[in-house]
Amino acid sequence: MKYKAYRKEDLYSYIFGAFPVIELIEAKPELIIEVIISNKYNEIENLVTILESKGINYNIDDKTINRIANKGNIFVVGVFKKVDQTIGDDNHIVLHSPSNMGNLGTIIRTMVGFGLHDLAIIGNSCDIYNPMVTRASMGAFFKVRIEFFNNIHKYLERFKDRKIHPFMLSLKNPLKLVDVNPEGKFSLVFGNEGSGLPDFFEDIGEPIFIPQTDEVDSLNLTMAAGIAMFWFMKEKIG
Template sequence: MKLYKKGDASSYTLGVFPTIELLKQRPQNVKRVVVHSSIEQNKGYPVIQTLCQKHHIPIDIHDRTIEKLSPKNNCYAIGVFETYQSCLQNDNHVVLEHPMDMGNMGTMMRTMLGFGYKNLVIIKPAVDIFDPKVIRASMGAIFHLNAVYYDSFEDYYQQFSNRKFYPFMLEGATNIHQVLPEKPYSLILGNESHGLDDHYLNYGQSIFIPHSEDIDSLNLSMALGIALFHFSKEQWEGKEVLKENI
């Protein structure tokens, strides 16, 4: 089995938890699961066994494959799967223009899922979401999402123009704390290094996130987290939620 290269027809998870998420959400795409001989010590292994048995997916014990593909020594399972295409739902969207950092992408996917967002638009050029580094950083959240690439924002806009657009910009016209969301909407964020171009001021209601003068900008994944928290507040009010263990 070879290391993943951008555009390959197959990719793989790195770790027990992402592999379980793959088996739960996309079993139809899984080709096989490769495990380390010491995986029986891991409490997630019975879950993998049950899911593989249910979906008739073979399990191979092969330490060399694990050691070859995993950059870390604590990887006990790899899920090999066929890459796939998704379709966007006419719900609230997150739009990322030219995201290039694999760790950021995985973190943003996990953050999206945590706040109940499942539709991700990616404007090319951009990172490959099926790179194992992205999958691992997402902790398997990628398998819950509908992620679709577009060659340009205009291509996306032509397909989903009947919605509210909120581009996040340093020169945004409205403080995020003053925004009352109109659904369905698209939250638009730019590249890690240069944000959104001024032409996005022509789309919808531009927004800025206020912060102190001690920094020049927020990290992209942090900005997205703040945006998702603000725009999803209504859906969590009065609900029982899972509390993070600290």
């Protein structure tokens, strides 16, 4: 197959970099169509040994990498199938209309770091399969399940027996006062990078805000999500 620069309508996507590709090989080898390796990669023999042991197709082809990666420092590319996913009934991160692909990838990586593996996306979203997302996740993308819901009400219809915590600026329920039941299930809900959550989320579940000084308008989405994940998972991760 002659691969071109990534397009959203394609049935496959790419992940760039040796470490993320190895994460893909370990987590979801069944999704891999092919691994493309540059002659400049200094561990070709080791990677080829891994690929051959798992029966994964590979090709050593600098020309193809240059055509699809648009960067001079990419030496390994994983080509993988896009598949529909369904989240489980564990703890969830819920993102409402995320628009920044780098932020989305970083949040996914942070989720895995704190032992969370289910991501619900509400409404419109940036392209989750864009290589900017998979690269920012450093391969953690393949350790999470991602499911889309048209609106928050569709999500709540399916996931009822849990605490819902929208993170908002306009409320007086600080994170430090939230009682976290390590045995209970929760969903942490975050809004769009620019607009945050719509006002009606104040009436959903138990809204929370992260205390901060008045010297900034708000925390970056990835920072806020990371703080929240740590707070809710600190007992489980020790």
